[in-house]
Amino acid sequence: MFFASDNGGPVHPQIMQAVTEANEGYRTGYGVEAEMDRVRDMIRxxxxxxxxxxxxxxxxxxxxxxxxxxxxxxxxxxxxSPVAHIHEDECNAPEFFSGGAKLTLVGDSDKMTPDALRRAIENEHTRGVHGPQRGPVSITQVTEKGHVYTLEELRALTAVARDYGLKTHLDGARFTNALVKLGCTPAEMTWKAGIDAVSFGGTKNGCMGVEAVIFFDPAKAWEFELRRKRGAHLFSKHRYLSAQMLGYLADDLWLDLARQANDTSAKLADGLRQVDGVEFTTTPEANLFFAKLPRRLHQKAFDAGAYYYIMEGELGGDDPEEMLLARFVCDWSIGEAGVEALLNAYRA
Amino acid sequence: MFFASDNGGPVHPQIMQAVTEANEGYRTGYGVEAEMDRVRDMIRxxxxxxxxxxxxxxxxxxxxxxxxxxxxxxxxxxxxSPVAHIHEDECNAPEFFSGGAKLTLVGDSDKMTPDALRRAIENEHTRGVHGPQRGPVSITQVTEKGHVYTLEELRALTAVARDYGLKTHLDGARFTNALVKLGCTPAEMTWKAGIDAVSFGGTKNGCMGVEAVIFFDPAKAWEFELRRKRGAHLFSKHRYLSAQMLGYLADDLWLDLARQANDTSAKLADGLRQVDGVEFTTTPEANLFFAKLPRRLHQKAFDAGAYYYIMEGELGGDDPEEMLLARFVCDWSIGEAGVEALLNAYRA
Amino acid sequence: MFFASDNGGPVHPQIMQAVTEANEGYRTGYGVEAEMDRVRDMIRxxxxxxxxxxxxxxxxxxxxxxxxxxxxxxxxxxxxSPVAHIHEDECNAPEFFSGGAKLTLVGDSDKMTPDALRRAIENEHTRGVHGPQRGPVSITQVTEKGHVYTLEELRALTAVARDYGLKTHLDGARFTNALVKLGCTPAEMTWKAGIDAVSFGGTKNGCMGVEAVIFFDPAKAWEFELRRKRGAHLFSKHRYLSAQMLGYLADDLWLDLARQANDTSAKLADGLRQVDGVEFTTTPEANLFFAKLPRRLHQKAFDAGAYYYIMEGELGGDDPEEMLLARFVCDWSIGEAGVEALLNAYRA
Amino acid sequence: MFFASDNGGPVHPQIMQAVTEANEGYRTGYGVEAEMDRVRDMIRxxxxxxxxxxxxxxxxxxxxxxxxxxxxxxxxxxxxSPVAHIHEDECNAPEFFSGGAKLTLVGDSDKMTPDALRRAIENEHTRGVHGPQRGPVSITQVTEKGHVYTLEELRALTAVARDYGLKTHLDGARFTNALVKLGCTPAEMTWKAGIDAVSFGGTKNGCMGVEAVIFFDPAKAWEFELRRKRGAHLFSKHRYLSAQMLGYLADDLWLDLARQANDTSAKLADGLRQVDGVEFTTTPEANLFFAKLPRRLHQKAFDAGAYYYIMEGELGGDDPEEMLLARFVCDWSIGEAGVEALLNAYRA
Structure with missing residues (x-):
């Protein structure tokens, strides 16, 4: 009954198997091993x-x-977005790695709108050398609130960026959960929609710890390699990163895992709707959603061993009917059994 | 016949096993999982x-x-040292993470001497606010040239640092290779010798990719945690780092692996001494040494599939008798068979 | 008719005189000259x-x-504040000098309220190591919109900061304009109100280019000196900075100049209120205010040689009745003649 | 009798006059004032x-x-060079402004030789992504030891840089002292000799505090402007920087001042050669040189009020015959009288 995050569950056996299989013989490492050549080919x-x-x-x-x-x-x-992971959950890592760039928060929700983006960009235009200069647009897909941008929405955002000559980055920590939701191709959700660079997540979708960074225009490839090394993110035994990605991409496992996570999430949402006292504040679209439940229900779940985050309200309160906002995240491994266990706890 | 580095070989099965065994159930991750509590206890x-x-x-x-x-x-x-990994092989990562600190190169060899250190420190003393201020001393054990500081040498260096109120860091990428060479305890080689912080390497000694950072005075623990997160080095699925370290430390595996690597290295050195035309430029002390061989010998080895680095001289030359400086590094896995294969290639 | 900024006018003769008088003999410089000892004493x-x-x-x-x-x-x-100079007009200098810190925008106006500050601080509390950590509060006095925090308002803000153990900084680029408006002492507007560090501006109030930085707790004095040198802001011929400040502080010149600027501003505002078609959007409190005028009035002023910024609306438009928001800033030198000239242009 | 530095003396009256004359009327400032247009034209x-x-x-x-x-x-x-100002006397400012670049010290004296430069560059070539990448070459003219590179020497250094595609920077804090020594044109000492960017010093040669940065290829002009603003080095009342430079360049004052300083320095050196017990360790070439004098002579000078730095040996010693290394720097203002005063002190 772990619904706190999609990074809390086990690595999928096929990926672990790939790691184990890579554990033979010698490699120069540092990303020049044969496994990485295959990864590059597969991702391209x-x-x-x-x-x-x-x-x-x-x-x-x-x-x-x-x-x-x-x-x-x-x-x-x-x-x-003001709730972007890069803003709220990375302890100033973007500021650190960029050498002190700023983040401008667009609008007031998880999904940026083209109008809000245009206003934010325009707002950075009158100060010449005095103000920060306009930089790239970073879009989180799936958003931190569990929403999925449609292809139209993505294209509208990148069109605004392009109007101002700005590059676009897609934070795809949950890339595949969005992809299977949209039922489109990776190309359609990225470069065909105007995206320049992607963080293509594996860790939250069954890997041990691996993310691909993809630049559709390779002009800055060498700069990225130097930044990665300087940031201490170039692995000597790189084959174990490559192997994870190979296991992940093989036989469409990545798509299957995201579908499982999304389906599990949908089932949990369906079940919760039947539970008396639950209020939905967002529509579940991928593998992450929010709902309000009275304290007494949460207490039953926690007593039964469930683990998830309360985002608004505190558990220490007295009023059993107070509605507390919870975040539910499903990974590939939770499955129907996990969902049933949680629902049973509420129903008990 | 891979002697290019001790990060080119496979992960030891016991460590891989520990990783696989950790792949059960759910964890909050980020280093607060139970496995990390055990790691902390074991390392302490x-x-x-x-x-x-x-x-x-x-x-x-x-x-x-x-x-x-x-x-x-x-x-x-x-x-x-002027050949320290932090200076030569990290693409300015220390400068990046420190926010622009400088590195002062001490002496002209891999091992710093107390006199050279004192002179270098003294040389940074007369400029008040104008010059760089004196910062920590970083000692590499095993050095990049394969030498091992004795406990006396370590204590002499940290005594100099202490005279000036400076902290000391031990780069222990090959910590255990030095430890078994010296036959002392980890405490003796670190805090009892005046060391404040240690990079305690696992990767080069049979792990997949894990290093412990140890501060004997925990005053800056929280600062380190923030720096680690800001540097994007806090793993969500941290259990797989913890598991590696647990497998590594269990049943003295870490000591056994370092002994194997050192012994293999000694055997290779012994064998090379018997090969006609080989000149040793350093005495092998741990699992890394240098030797000069005529081009014709290297060619035989490379033709037979051997892999190691030529540090001085280039392979494209003509003179079969030209002496080329080679670096030989043995990891835990090379073993007697690997050594024999290489020696046979030379002897062929 | 220069109302674009209070940094566009001449240096006050008394300050220029002090600079000229300092131009005798030799000094070690770098802030250890005798003039700086006097500056330090005077500011203390x-x-x-x-x-x-x-x-x-x-x-x-x-x-x-x-x-x-x-x-x-x-x-x-x-x-x-979201309109703070440190956020909008310093091209990421705070991010640069801090090594990548973030700025959190409090509320949606130039004056922070204690409630908005508390909410902003609270909002940074639940993420442990993941989110940015709470840092200092920076208060701009006079604000970028020309408002002056009362002593009560300052004390309320610093009380909130103190509740969370946060330090406070006062951006006093127009320190003295606020001071004479409030009619209080420098101590009352700073450390007695809970302020830890002050940027005490001279440049906008008649100096050539000098600002004092004051820390009421000198614990970090040496760190500041190193940061200043490393930032290339330690002047070798420092006496000319000291001399400016000596001339500025002598005989209460600094107070007189700020009073002149504020009075001039009040006169301009009074005069504008009599001009048909002018709308005030803020109440002038110091030497900086905003007003809306129809395009036809601006055109008359610009044709007559007036210089000030249009903050909303663009000059290229057609409609003579369109209201354009203007910012008027008066320095010490503008005087009654300048005000009359501008008003006459509107009245023409 | 101030021979400690060429930044300890007064501003030349013509430059002070130019500053005073600029103190009329209003300017937008920030380097877009008319004075800067004239500076730009004059320097070009x-x-x-x-x-x-x-x-x-x-x-x-x-x-x-x-x-x-x-x-x-x-x-x-x-x-x-290992004694470059950027390395020894800027408290890591180059590391700070560059975002953490490294400085590689070339050879072991103040003047880099082409061979030493080539070796240093070559030494950074075998590590691929692991080591620091080769960056620009910075040449100090006049060196910190008072030597002047000949045009041939400059061209030879930049030729090495060009062989590797590296840019070159000339630290010309004492640019004009070198220029008049060489008797060449500024173009010959810079872009015609292969230099890409120059720090053209004014402060040490009679200005109050102004240095020009010149890029012969303007491709990175806008980047420089952003860096300057972000580094808090863009002056609002920029006219007073411009005015200094105008006064400095007018009527060849800059050349006259450097000649005076060099001549004074030569006279001092000549005089010292006549003083019994003095040993020269470098040949005076510009306005800065070193000499060894017995303690008893220094003591006489200090007792008479002379001020200069002892670079080796300490004043507190006992032996009146111990030779102490002194640095003598002459600015434009010292003149014959100052030299005579000092020599008289020694002779007394």
């Missing part, structure tokens, strides 16, 4: 991007920070 | 340092850079 | 702060950035 | 470089750090 294939620069790092924050730093000058500002 | 035990702050990261450069940044202000200079 | 006197650390730099951005960097860790966030 | 003229980008800052460290940061990526290393 999957993204229909034969020229793309493809790199692996071990954390989502590294992927985001290094990608943004490569797209951004220190005197620029990155446009992003 | 091993180092006889019950108060030590203990953290895990995945690369040696991360361990060094984060440890040094925690000990160093941006306007200070780190004292180290 | 003026602020009733005999222990304060006092430094001079040449630009307001240097004063703010160096002061904040000294109060702030790179993983922290500075709380400030 | 003087350097025969009609396309050059020209900027002013107030300190030599700012000029050097901002120029180098513009030429250098954070993962690169700057090649310079």
């Amino acid at each position: 294939d999957v993204f229909e991007a034969p020229e793309a620069a493809v790199y692996l790092v071990a954390t989502g924050t590294a992927a985001n920070s290094l990608a943004l730093a490569t797209l951004c000058q220190p005197w620029e500002t990155v446009f992003c | 035990d091993v180092f006889e340092a019950p108060e030590a702050a203990v953290y895990l990261v995945a690369t040696g450069t991360a361990a060094n850079s984060l440890a040094l940044a925690t000990l160093c202000q941006p306007w200070e200079t780190v004292f180290c | 006197d003026v602020f009733e702060a005999p222990e304060a650390a006092v430094y001079l730099v040449a630009t307001g951005t240097a004063a703010n950035s160096l002061a904040l960097a000294t109060l702030c860790q790179p993983w922290e966030t500075v709380f400030c | 003229d003087v350097f025969e470089a009609p396309e050059a980008a020209v900027y002013l800052v107030a300190t030599g460290t700012a000029a050097n750090s901002l120029a180098l940061a513009t030429l250098c990526q954070p993962w690169e290393t700057v090649f310079c």
Whole structure:
């Protein structure tokens, strides 16, 4: 009954198997091993991007920070949602890796709108050398609130960026959860929609710790390699990153895992709707959603061993009917049994 | 016949097993999982340092850079050998993580001497606010040339640092290779010798990618945690770092692996001494040494599939008798068979 | 008819005289000259702060950035108004000097309220190591919109900061304009109101280019000196900074100049109120205010040689009745003649 | 009798006059005032470089750090002499402004030789992504030891840099002292000799605090402007920097002042050679030289009020015959009277 995050569960056996299988013989490492050549080919294939620069790092924050730093000058500002992971959950890593760039918060919800983005960009225009300069736009797909941008929405945002000559980055920590929700191709959700660089997440979708950074224009590939090394994110035994990604991409496992997570999430949402006293504040779209439940229900679940985060309200209160906002995240492994266990706890 | 580095070989099965075994159930991650509690206890035990702050990261450069940044202000200079990994092989990562500190090169060999260190420190004393300020001393054990500081030498260096109120860092990427060479305890080689912080390497000694950072005085523990997160080096699925370290420390595996590597290295050196035309430029002390061989011998080895680095001279030359300097590094896995294969190639 | 900024006018003759008089003989410079000893004494006197650390730099951005960097860790966030100079007009200098700290925008107007500040601080509390850590609060007095915090308002803000153990910085680029408006002492507007560090502006109030940075607790004085030198803001011929400040503080010139600027501003506002078609959007409190005028009036002024900024609306438009928002700033030198000239242009 | 530095004396009256004359009327400032247009024209003229980008800052460290940061990526290393001001006397400012670049020390004296430079560059070539990347070469003219590179020597150094595609920076804090020594044109000593960017010093040669940064290729002009603003080195009342430079360049004052300083220095050296017990360790070439004198002579000078630095040996010693190394620097203002006073003190 672990619904706190999609990074709390086990690695999928197929990925662990790939890691184990890679544990034979010797490699120069540092990303020049044969496994990485295969990873690069597979990702270029999957993204229909034969020229793309493809790199692996071990954390989502590294992927985001290094990608943004490569797209951004220190005197620029990155446009992003006020609840973006890069703003709220990376302890100033984007500021660190970029050498002191700023983040400009666009609008007041998890999904940026083209109008809000345009206003934010326009607002950075009258100060010449005095103000921060306009930098890249970073879009989180799936958002931190569990929403999925449609292809139309993505294209509208990148069109605004393009109007101002700005680059775009997609924080795809939950890339595949969005992809299977939209039922589109990776190319459609990225470069065909105007995206320049992607953090293509593996960790939250069954891997041990691996994220790909993809630049569709390889012009800054060498700069990225230097930034990765300087950031201490170049692995000597890189084959174990490569192997994870190989296991992840093989036989469409990545798509299956995201579908499982999304389906589990939908089932949990359906079940919760039947529970007396539950209020939904967002519509579940991928593998992450929010709902309000009275304290007495949470207490039953926690007593039964469930684990998830309360985002508003505190558990220490007295009123059993007070509604507390919870975040539920499902990974590939939770499954029907996990959902049933949690629902049973509420129903008890 | 891979002698290019001790990070090119496979992960030891016991460590891989520990990783696989950790792949059960759910964890909050981020280093607060139960596995990390056990790691912390084991390392405190091993180092006889019950108060030590203990953290895990995945690369040696991360361990060094984060440890040094925690000990160093941006306007200070780190004292180290001119061939230190932090100077030559980290693409300015220490400068990056410290926010722009300098590195002052001490003496002209891999081992710093107390006199050279004192002179280098003294040389940074007359400029008041104008010059860099004196910062920590970083000592590499085993050095990049394969030498091992004796306990007396370590104590003499830290005594100089202490005379000036400077902190000391031990870059222990090959910590255990030095430890078994010296036949002392981890405490003797660190805090009892005056060391304040250690990069305790696992990757080069049979792990997949894990290094511990240990501060004997935990005063800056929270600062380190923030630096690690900001540097994108805090793993969500941290259990797989913890598990590696647990497998590594269990049943003295770490000591056994280092002994194997050192013994293999000694055997290779012994064998090479019997090969006609070989000149030793350094005495092998741990698992890394240098030797000069005529081009014709290298060619035989390379033709037979051997892999190691030529440090001086280039392979494209003509003169079969030209002496080329080679670096030989043995990891735990090479073993007698690997050594024999290489020696046979030379003898052929 | 220059109302674009209070940094566009001449240096007051008394200050220029002080600079000229300092141009005799030899000094060691770098702030250890006798003139700086007198500056330090005078500022400690003026602020009733005999222990304060006092430094001079040449630009307001240097004063703010160096002061904040000294109060702030790179993983922290500075709380400030969304229109603060440090956010909008310093091209990421605070981010640069702090090594990548963030700025958190408090509320949606130029004056922060205690409630908005508390909410902003509280909002940074639940993420542990993941989010930015709470850093200092920076208050701009006079605000960028020309408003002056009352002593009660200042005390209320610093009380909130103190509740969370946060330091406070006062951006006093127009310190003296606020001081004479409030009719209080420098001590009352700073340390007695809970302020820890001040950028005490001289440049906008008749100097050539000098700002004092004052820390009431001198604990970080040496760190500031190193930051200043490292930031290339330590002047070799420092006597000319000291001399400016001596001339500025002598015979209450600083107070007189601010009073002149404020009075001129009040007169301009009074006159504008009589001009048909003018709308005031803010109440003038110091030497800076905003008003809306129809395009046809602006055109008359610009044709007559007036210079000031249009903040909303563009001059290229057609509609003579369109209201354009203008910012008027008066320095010490404009005087009644300048005001009359501008008013006459409108009246023409 | 101030021979400690050429930044300890007064501003030349013609320059002070220019500052005073600029103190009329209003300017937008920030370097867009008419005075700066004239400065730009004059410097382009003087350097025969009609396309050059020209900027002013107030300190030599700012000029050097901002120029180098513009030429250098954070993962690169700057090649310079081990006694370069950027290495020894700027408290890590180049590291700070560049975002963490390294400085590689070339050879072991104040003047870099082409061979030593080539060796240092070659030494940074075998590590691929692991080591620092090769960055710009910074040449100090006059060196910190008072030597002047000949045009041939400059051309030989820049030729080495060009062989590797590296940019070159000239730290010309004492640019004009070298220029008049060589008797060449500014173009010959810079772009015609292969220099890409120059710190053209004014402060040490009679100005109050102004240095020009000149890029012969203006491609990075806008980047420099952003770096200058972000570094808090863009002056609002910029006219007073411009005015200094105008006064400095008018009627060849800059050349006259440097000649005076050099001549004074030569006279001092000549006089010292007549003093019994003095040993010269370097040949005076510009306005700065070193000599060894017995303690008893220094004591006489100090007792008479002379001020200069002892670089080796300490004043507190006992032996009146111990030779102490002194540095003598002459500025434009010392003149024959100052020299005579000092020599008389020794002779007394």
